[in-house]
Amino acid sequence: MSASPSAPQGFTPTGTIATSADRRRVVFATVVGTTVEWYDFFIYAAAAGLVFSQIFFEPLGAQAALLLSFATVGLSFLFRPLGAFLAGHFGDKYGRRVVLVFTLVLMGGATTLVGLLPTYAQIGVAAPILLVALRILQGISAGGEWGGAVLMAVEHAPKAKRGMFGASPQIGVPIGLLLASGIMALMAVIAPGDAFIEWGWRVPFLLSFILIIVGYWVRRHVEESPVFTELAERKEKTRMPIVQLFKKHTMLVLIAALVFAGNNAVGYMTTGGYIQNYATNPDGPVGLERGPVLWAVAASAVTWLISTFFAGWISDRLGRRNTYIIGWILQLAGVFLLFPLVNAGNIMSLFFGLAILTIGLGFTYGPQAALYSELFPASIRFSGVSISYALGAILGGAFAPTIATALVQATGSTDSVTWYLAGMTCIGLAATLLLRDRSGIPLGPDHEAEQTKSPIYGMSRA
Structure with missing residues (x-):
């Protein structure tokens, strides 16, 4: 794509990166930043399944404490739309980069403070209240992070490589899971048994402080998105982007959210801590050791990373x-194979179940950055992708571990969980079939008329 005649002199047009070094800088910045954000998010989810029910919610009894511990994982999703609204508004008005730096610092600060929290035994009910407050801050940060990261990647990308560039922030998620599970597994070796409950779980949270510094430095040294730069130069930024989004594109936001919900509900079987808890529960049907299970989850993150990028x-x-x-x-095949393999009761079958599942997850996650970016007009794109993603997370993964736990407690079988996940997968498929393929559509602000034409089958406008 070439710059329009009215583009400012010296402007770098959408999808043009001057040098290979600039290209590497953009990709590296989106991967590193997203990895740090989701490392923080996933160590909380892992700790919720392994530790928090015992040290923050124990007075409620084992089953209720576990349900509430998983509920705090989902609680943060309810605040993702707030983060998405704020990030979308400020990202469309002031730029992608400033929002990315702020969300990184917010997420890392909240995570570090979780690692310093006293337990219920030490300060009583104030402990779970503080835990929930910090989890809410994580949710606000996560709601704003993803949209900015994918737009920095996709809006810098050549038209024919948007999917590949857009996969760079996407692979930050499995890398974050790999790091979170790997460090948790290492701490289970360094601090086995009661030592893990007493202090071992805190170390991965405290390490977040170092990762914040690395991510902050990387993101401060990447150029602003060329789409936003052109909007700013032309003074075409939308005054109230969120109002315009819901005025003209409400149905599109809902359908895009359902696409992600189908992926996210299934993904949170591993990233939300459910499988970790289910497989290590000494009173459950599997009863595996904590360390090997965490290593299996970490290994499955590698297959997720590869399939996402591919x-x-x-x-x-x-x-x-x-x-x-x-x-x-x-993904549907992986859903039906997951629990038969996990319930076989050995680490290799657990890994194969997760690995097969993550191949499908990668295929329904890798193209998402490019898909979402091509759905919305330039002037409201940050708001559109962020809010669609946040709503999809609520409808999909927010309470998937809690729902799965409740279903097993009510039915005594994982079959109900399988059908729940299969249903969510079919919802994602149905939502996808409603959307036109807009691969390669121009993303710059001089093509807003083309971008506004409805990507939904059977509708003349979104």
Whole structure:
């Protein structure tokens, strides 16, 4: 794409990166920043399944404490829309980069403070209250992080490589899971048994402070998105982007949210701590050791990373929609194989169950950055992608571990969880089929008229 005649002199047009060094800087910044954000998010989810029910909610009794511990994982999702609204508003008005730096510091600060929290035994009910407050801050940060990261990647990308560039912040999520699970597993070795409950779980949270410094430095040294730069130069920034989004594109936001919900509900079986708790519960049907289970989850993050990047890359050739359809079929197969393999009761079958599942998850996550970026007009794109993502997280993963726990407690079987996850996968597939493929559509502000044409089948406008 070339700059329009009215573009400012010397402007770098959408999708043009001057040098290979600039390209590496953008990709590295989005990967590192997203990795730090989701490392923070996932160590909380892992600790919720392994530790928090015992040290923050124990007076409620084992089952209720576990349900409430998982509920705090989901609670943060309820505040993601707030983070998305704020980040979308300020990101469309003041730029992608400033929002990315702020969300990184907010997430890392909240995570570090969790590692310093006293327990219920030490300060009583104030302990879970403080835990919940810090989890809310994590939710606000996560709600604003993703949209900015994907737009920095996709809006810098050449038109024919948006899927691959967009996969760079996406792979930060499995890398974050890999780091979180790996460090948790290492601490289970260094501080086994009661020592892990007493202090071992805190170390991964405190390490977040170092990661904040690295992520902050990287993100401060990446250029602003060329789309936002052009909007700013032309003084075409929308005054109230969120109002315009819901005035003209409400149905599109809901359908895009359901696409992500189908992926997120299934993904939070591992990232939300459910499988970790289910497989290590000494009173459950599996009863595996904590350390090996965490290593298996970490290993499955590698298959998720590979499939996520490959799906982003292949979506530049097959199209976003076709790649998603393949992904939903693979994900559905993984859902039906998951619990039979986990319930076999050995680490290798647990790993294979998670690995198969994460292949489908990668195919329904890798193309998402490019898909979402191509759905919304430039002037409200940050708001559109952020809010769709946040709503999808609420509808999908927010309470998936809590729902799965309640279903097993009510039915005594994981079959009910399998059908729940299969239903969410089918919802994601149905939402995908409602969307047109817009791979390669121009993303710059001089093409708003084309971008506003409805991407939804059967509707003339969004």
